[in-house]
Amino acid sequence: MLNRANLLQEVAKLARYLPPFPAIVVQLLDMLRDESVTFEVLARMARNDPVISANILAQANHIRRLHAQSDLTDAFVAASIIGINRVRRIVVAVGMNRFVSSVPGGPFLFHHSLAVAIAAQELAVFSGQSQDLSYIAGMLHDVGQLCLHMLDERAFEKVYLDSAVDGKLVQREAQVFGADHCEVGAQLARYWNLPDEIHSAILNHHDEETVTGPLQACISLSESVVRALDLPNSPKNRVTLINQHAVSELAVDWSDPGMTDLFDRCVTRFRHATVH
Numbered sequence: 001m002l003n004r005a006n007l008l009q010e011v012a013k014l015a016r017y018l019p020p021f022p023a024i025v026v027q028l029l030d031m032l033r034d035e036s037v038t039f040e041v042l043a044r045m046a047r048n049d050p051v052i053s054a055n056i057l058a059q060a061n062h063i064r065r066l067h068a069q070s071d072l073t074d075a076f077v078a079a080s081i082i083g084i085n086r087v088r089r090i091v092v093a094v095g096m097n098r099f100v101s102s103v104p105g106g107p108f109l110f111h112h113s114l115a116v117a118i119a120a121q122e123l124a125v126f127s128g129q130s131q132d133l134s135y136i137a138g139m140l141h142d143v144g145q146l147c148l149h150m151l152d153e154r155a156f157e158k159v160y161l162d163s164a165v166d167g168k169l170v171q172r173e174a175q176v177f178g179a180d181h182c183e184v185g186a187q188l189a190r191y192w193n194l195p196d197e198i199h200s201a202i203l204n205h206h207d208e209e210t211v212t213g214p215l216q217a218c219i220s221l222s223e224s225v226v227r228a229l230d231l232p233n234s235p236k237n238r239v240t241l242i243n244q245h246a247v248s249e250l251a252v253d254w255s256d257p258g259m260t261d262l263f264d265r266c267v268t269r270f271r272h273a274t275v276h
Contacts, residue, residue: 002151002178011187014147019102021192022095024049025136028088029195032132043079046087051098055090056082088132092117093273096139105149105156108232111274113139115231118269119222122262127250129214134222137201140194141219144185144202148177164236170206182206208243217246229263231270 002010015021027045046052053075060078061071072078079087093114100106100113117138124134148156155176163169170180177184186203201216211217220243227237253259 002184004179004183007179007183008187008190011147011184012191014150015188015191017150018146019099022099024052025092025095026192026194028091028132029136032130032136033195039080039084040076042084042087042091043076046079046091047075049094052090052094055094056087059086059090085131089117089121089135092136092139100146103146103149105145105153108234109142109145111232112226112234113142114273115226115229115266115270116141116219116222118273119225119229119231119266120218122266122269123218123221123225123250123252126258126262127214127218127252129218129250133195133197133215134218137198137215137219138222140185140189140198141202141205141223142181142185143188144181144183147184147188148173148181151177160236164234164238167236167238167240169236180206208241209245211243211245211249214249217243217249220246221250221252225263225266229267231267232274 024045028042031042046056056075057072057078060081063081064071072081096113097110100110103109117135120134120138121131123129124131145156156173159172159176160169163172170182173180174183182203182205186199189199189202197213197215200212201219204210204212204216205219205223207220211220224239224242228239230237247254
C-alpha cells in the first residue's frame, strides 16, 4: 500500500525496478526548450539509434515508393524527407515502446498511450498548442500504471476489469493501492525531472473539473476522444463525462466540420502506426 504523504520517495524506490527511462526522450524534451537546436542535431541523434533509424527509413521509403523512387539507406537524408516533426514522433514512440515493452501490461499501455498522443497532437494543431509537447505528454500520461502493475499485477488487473463497468478506475486504484496512477505517474515525472507542464498533465488527466493549462486540457480531452473512438479496442472505452473546462480552454467546437476530419486522422494514424 502506497502512502500519499511520502509518495515521491516511495515512487522513487519503485522507479529503480522499472526499465531505464529513455534518455533519448529526455534529450528531445531538452531540445524542445532550446530554439537554437537545428534539424541536423536531431537527425544525428536519431541516426545513432538503429531502431529509430530503421523507422525513419521505413517512413521515408514508403513516400518514395509512392513516387516510384528507389529506397534510401541514409537515415539523415530520410529524416530530411519526412520532416522534423515526424522524426520527433518516431523518437518518442520508439523510446516509450522500448521502455514499457518488458513490463506487465506494457503492450496495451503503449497502444493506449500512442492513441492519446496522436489525439493530443491533432487537438494541439486544431487549438494552436505545441504539437511536440502534446505528443510527448500523451505518450507519458499513464506511465504511473507501470508502478501499480509492479506492486501487484493481479490486483491491478482486477481493478482495471472492475472499472470497465462504471469507469471508476482511479477511485478503485486509490482504494487498493493507496494512490491512483495519475498521482504515481506525476511523481515519476518529478523523479525524472520532466517539465512542470507534463507533471500537471499526468496528475490531472482524469480530472473532469480541473484545468491547469492548455497541455493538461489537451490530454484530458484526448482521453475522451480515444475512448469514444475505441482506440485501441477495449471494454473499458466508455465516455461518461467530458471536461467542459478543457473544452473551453482549447476553444473546441465539436460541431465544427474540422473535428470530423480530426477524428478520421486519429483513427487512420493509429491504425497505420500499429500495423505489423
